[in-house]
Amino acid sequence: MPRVLDGKVIAEQVRENLKDRIENLRSIGIQPKLVVVLVGDDAASASYVRSKQRMADKLGMAGDVRFLPVTVTQGELIREVEQLNADPTVDGILVQFPLPSHIDTEAVLAAVDPDKDVDGFHPYNVGRYATGSPVIWPCTTAGIYEILKRSDISIAGKTAVIVGRSQIVGWPTGQLLLTHNATVIQCHSKTEDLRKFTLQADILVVAVGQAGLIGADDVRSGATVIDVGINRVDGRLVGDVDFESVQEKAGAITPVPGGVGPLTVTMLMHNTIELATRRRGLEKWGR
Amino acid sequence: MPRVLDGKVIAEQVRENLKDRIENLRSIGIQPKLVVVLVGDDAASASYVRSKQRMADKLGMAGDVRFLPVTVTQGELIREVEQLNADPTVDGILVQFPLPSHIDTEAVLAAVDPDKDVDGFHPYNVGRYATGSPVIWPCTTAGIYEILKRSDISIAGKTAVIVGRSQIVGWPTGQLLLTHNATVIQCHSKTEDLRKFTLQADILVVAVGQAGLIGADDVRSGATVIDVGINRVDGRLVGDVDFESVQEKAGAITPVPGGVGPLTVTMLMHNTIELATRRRGLEKWGR
Known part of the structure; x- marks a missing residue:
C-alpha cells in the first residue's frame, strides 16, 4: 500500500510553525x-x-x-x-x-x-516566479510544496508532470517545481496523448477539475500523485484521480478531500506572515 | 536533406513588414x-x-x-x-x-x-507571459517565433523541448510555446538523462552555450531544431547542436551563424514599434 499524504496533519504542522512566527512578531x-x-x-x-x-x-x-x-x-x-x-x-x-x-x-x-498581494497573483509577483527572487507563491501551490517537503519527497532532478495550466494552480506549480530543479512537463487541454507524459512522472500534479481523468494506467509505479481536483459526483467529493485504483500503484498519493485542500487557507496565513515580515525587513522575527 | 531555416531571409521579411508599420505611424x-x-x-x-x-x-x-x-x-x-x-x-x-x-x-x-521595456525583462512583463495578456517577448524568443511562424511549422499540440532555462532565452521561449499550445518540457542543468526528453521533441530549442551538446542521437527524425547557442571553437562560430550530423536527421534546422542570431536586433525594432503603438492606443496604425 502506498503512503496516503494526509493534508490535515501537514496543515497542522505548518500552523504550529506559524504560531511561533506570530508570537515572535507580537513580541515586538x-x-x-x-x-x-x-x-x-x-x-x-x-x-x-x-x-x-x-x-x-x-x-x-x-x-x-x-x-x-x-x-x-x-x-x-x-x-x-x-x-x-x-x-x-x-x-x-x-x-x-x-x-x-x-x-x-x-x-x-x-x-x-505587490507587497501586500497575499495571493501571489499580481503580474509583478508572477514575474518573480521566474527570476528566483523571493516569491509569494499562490496558496495551493505553496501547499503542494509543503506536502512534498514535509513528506521527504525530493524534487531536484525528478520528472514533474503538471496536468492543467491555470494561473491559480497548474502553471505556478510547474514554476515552483522548476525553481526546485525538477524537469517539468507542462500539459494542458491541447496536449495530445496525455498518458505518454503522465507515465514519465516521478511527481504527477493533476489540476483540471475532471473526475476520473487519471487512472492506474496513466501512472508510473511508485510515482507521487498530487490531486488538486475537487469534483462533486453523486453527492460525493472526488478528485481528478481515481483514488481507488491509483493508490495501488502510486508510491504516495493525496486523497480528496483531505489532501491539498486543508493546506490552502493555512498557506494564506503563511503568506500574510511572510508579507508582514518582508515589508518591515524583519526576516529574523518572522522565522 | 532537411530544410535549413535561413534567419537572414526571415529577418528581412520581418523588416519589410516593420517598414510598413513605421510608415503608417509616421503618416500620423x-x-x-x-x-x-x-x-x-x-x-x-x-x-x-x-x-x-x-x-x-x-x-x-x-x-x-x-x-x-x-x-x-x-x-x-x-x-x-x-x-x-x-x-x-x-x-x-x-x-x-x-x-x-x-x-x-x-x-x-x-x-x-514596463510600458517602455523593449527587452521584456521587467518583472511586470515577465508576469504577463503567464496571463495571456499582450506581451513583449524578449527579442530572441520573439525571433524564434517568427522563424517557426514564417516557416509554417505548427506549434499547437506539438511537443516542444527546451534545453536551458535562462531568463533571457530558454525560459521565456518555453512560455511562448506554451502560450501557443505546445506541450512544453523544460530541461536544464539539473535534468537527468537529457536525451530521454530531447528525443520526444517535435520542436527542440537548445539555448545552453555548450558546443556539441546535441548530436544526431539526441534528435527525433523529422524534428525542428532551433539552435540558440553561440560558441567559438577553433576561431569558428558554432551552436550547441552538431549541425553536420543533426541536419541529416532533422526535418528543419537553424544554422549558426545565420539562424536565430539575425532575428535578434530586428525583433528589438519590432518591440519598439509595438510599444510605440500600444502606449498611444494606436493598434490600427501599428499593424
Whole structure:
C-alpha cells in the first residue's frame, strides 16, 4: 500500500510553525493583518471568507472583511483596494473571487500593492516566479510544496508532470517545481496523448477539475500523485484521480478531500506572515 | 536533406513588414524611438549598440544612445532611466548588458517603465507571459517565433523541448510555446538523462552555450531544431547542436551563424514599434 499524504496533519504542522512566527512578531509589537474584500453575497464565498477569519483569529492574527455590494463599480472596488494599500496596519489583501462579470478581474489584481498581494497573483509577483527572487507563491501551490517537503519527497532532478495550466494552480506549480530543479512537463487541454507524459512522472500534479481523468494506467509505479481536483459526483467529493485504483500503484498519493485542500487557507496565513515580515525587513522575527 | 531555416531571409521579411508599420505611424506624426543606455566602454557592447542604431536608422526610426562612464553609481543610472521613462518621445528603453559588478542588474531592470521595456525583462512583463495578456517577448524568443511562424511549422499540440532555462532565452521561449499550445518540457542543468526528453521533441530549442551538446542521437527524425547557442571553437562560430550530423536527421534546422542570431536586433525594432503603438492606443496604425 502506498503512503496516503494526509493534508490535515501537514496543515497542522505548518500552523504550529506559524504560531511561533506570530508570537515572535507580537513580541515586538506587530500583529500580522489580513483583509479580505468580498463583493456580493454569494453563500459559498461568504462561508470561505468566514473560515479564513476563524483561522486568522485562532492563530492570533488580525483579520478584517470589507463587504461590498454586488452593484459596486470597478472604480469603487479599486479605490477600496487603494485604501488598503495605503493603510500601514494591513499586511495582506485578498480580493475574493469570483467577481461580478461587470468587473475586470485583471485590473483589480493589478491594483493590489505587490507587497501586500497575499495571493501571489499580481503580474509583478508572477514575474518573480521566474527570476528566483523571493516569491509569494499562490496558496495551493505553496501547499503542494509543503506536502512534498514535509513528506521527504525530493524534487531536484525528478520528472514533474503538471496536468492543467491555470494561473491559480497548474502553471505556478510547474514554476515552483522548476525553481526546485525538477524537469517539468507542462500539459494542458491541447496536449495530445496525455498518458505518454503522465507515465514519465516521478511527481504527477493533476489540476483540471475532471473526475476520473487519471487512472492506474496513466501512472508510473511508485510515482507521487498530487490531486488538486475537487469534483462533486453523486453527492460525493472526488478528485481528478481515481483514488481507488491509483493508490495501488502510486508510491504516495493525496486523497480528496483531505489532501491539498486543508493546506490552502493555512498557506494564506503563511503568506500574510511572510508579507508582514518582508515589508518591515524583519526576516529574523518572522522565522 | 532537411530544410535549413535561413534567419537572414526571415529577418528581412520581418523588416519589410516593420517598414510598413513605421510608415503608417509616421503618416500620423509619430516616429518610434529607441534609446540604448550603455555603461562603460566594452568594445563588444559598443559594437552591438552601433548595429542597433544602424538598423533603427535604416528603418526610419529614431534612435539615441546614452553613454555613461563605468564608474556610474546605481543611483545615477536609475535616475537616467527615470528621465527616459518621463520623456514622452521615448518608446523603448534598453539598458545594455552586462552592467559593471557594482550595479544591481535586477534593480535597474525594475526601474524601467514596463510600458517602455523593449527587452521584456521587467518583472511586470515577465508576469504577463503567464496571463495571456499582450506581451513583449524578449527579442530572441520573439525571433524564434517568427522563424517557426514564417516557416509554417505548427506549434499547437506539438511537443516542444527546451534545453536551458535562462531568463533571457530558454525560459521565456518555453512560455511562448506554451502560450501557443505546445506541450512544453523544460530541461536544464539539473535534468537527468537529457536525451530521454530531447528525443520526444517535435520542436527542440537548445539555448545552453555548450558546443556539441546535441548530436544526431539526441534528435527525433523529422524534428525542428532551433539552435540558440553561440560558441567559438577553433576561431569558428558554432551552436550547441552538431549541425553536420543533426541536419541529416532533422526535418528543419537553424544554422549558426545565420539562424536565430539575425532575428535578434530586428525583433528589438519590432518591440519598439509595438510599444510605440500600444502606449498611444494606436493598434490600427501599428499593424
